[in-house]
Amino acid sequence: MNLLIFGPPGAGKGTQASLIAKKYKLTHLSSGDILRAELKNGELGARIKKYQDAGKLVPDSLIIAMMEKAIIKGAKQGGFIFDGYPRTTKQAKALDKSLKAENINLNAVINLNLSETEAINRILKRGRTSGRSDDNIKTIKARFAVYHTLTAPLLKHYQKQEKVININGRPPITAVFKTITQYLGK
Ligand code: AMP
Numbered sequence: 001m002n003l004l005i006f007g008p009p010g011a012g013k014g015t016q017a018s019l020i021a022k023k024y025k026l027t028h029l030s031s032g033d034i035l036r037a038e039l040k041n042g043e044l045g046a047r048i049k050k051y052q053d054a055g056k057l058v059p060d061s062l063i064i065a066m067m068e069k070a071i072i073k074g075a076k077q078g079g080f081i082f083d084g085y086p087r088t089t090k091q092a093k094a095l096d097k098s099l100k101a102e103n104i105n106l107n108a109v110i111n112l113n114l115s116e117t118e119a120i121n122r123i124l125k126r127g128r129t130s131g132r133s134d135d136n137i138k139t140i141k142a143r144f145a146v147y148h149t150l151t152a153p154l155l156k157h158y159q160k161q162e163k164v165i166n167i168n169g170r171p172p173i174t175a176v177f178k179t180i181t182q183y184l185g186k
Contacts, residue, residue, distance in 0.1 A: 001026060001184070002074075002104055003081040006155060007112030009143045010119030010126070011169045012176060016112065017083040019177045024184065027074035031085040034066055036132075052134050055142025057150065060090045067091075068098055075104045087151045109158040110180060112169035116144060 001024055005013045014030055021028035035058060039045040051058045067085050074080030086092040099106060114122075120140055127135030134143065158164050165183050169176055 001079045001107050002099075003079075003107055003184075004085075004109045004158070005081060005083050005112065006109055006151075006158075006164075007169060008114060008116065008119050008147050008152075009140065010123040011112040011114040012122075012173065013083045013112060015173055016110070016177060016180060017081045019173075020110075020180060020184070021081050023181065024079065026079040026081045027070075027077050028081055028083065029067070029070045029074055029085070030083040031063055031067060031087070032083075034070065035063070049133075053139065055134060055139040055146065057087055057146055060088055060094075064091060064094045068094070071095070071098050071104070072102060075102060086154060087146075089150075089154065089157075092154050092157055106161075106163060108165050108184070109155075109163045110183075111155060111164050111166050112176070113166060114169040118170060119144075 003020065003026070005017045005020075007013050014032075017028050017030065020026065035048050035052065038048055048058055048062075057063075063085070067082075071080065082095075086095050098104075120137070123135050123140050124137065126132075134140075155164060165180075167176060167179055167183075171179075
């Protein structure tokens with residue numbers, strides 16, 4: 001099974017993707033985590049940090065190359081769940097192309113819904129322990145603006161393919177997960 005998880009910052013994508021990956025034995029590929037793992041990496045790390053701290057997206061060329069390798073590896077290992085990718089039309093097109101080239105089918109796109117107020121509260125709470133320099137109010141606002149203008153419109157693309165499963169992200173973690181498993185099966 002190959003999945004994408006969508007939703008605004010703070011909707012619980014990372015948490016749910018980890019649970020899904022564990023249950024269905026999928027490779028969890030978080031573009032944010034993959035980028036954060038590079039932060040200590042000299043010049044590239046410094047470049048990435050600049051974008052993340054501003055709440056902006058890193059350039060498509062950089063992230064597409066990084067994720068391409070991950071797709072092929074994940075699919076060979078029995079499936080993947082992408083968390084935080086794609087985030088732009090260019091990334092979505094690149095993903096479509098890679099999937100087609102590798103003959104990989106995308107089963108579903110899980111869309112976690114959460115209001116901005118609720119999401120901001122969650123991120124600020126997470127910021128107290130996450131150590132993430134982008135979990136502060138100024139950067140969160142910028143991340144939301146990016147989400148609304150560049151990422152949310154991508155849902156239409158997947159709706160056309162009839163792949164989107166809409167999930168209310170407001171209930172507790174276990175309840176949200178249970179709803180997701182009801183869609184995905186045992
Ligand atoms: P996340 O961990 O998904 O909240 O991502 C944190 C930050 O990493 C974002 O605000 C971006 O700066 C960067 N990032 C993560 N995924 C992507 C992506 N697919 N494209 C561009 N930048 C990304």
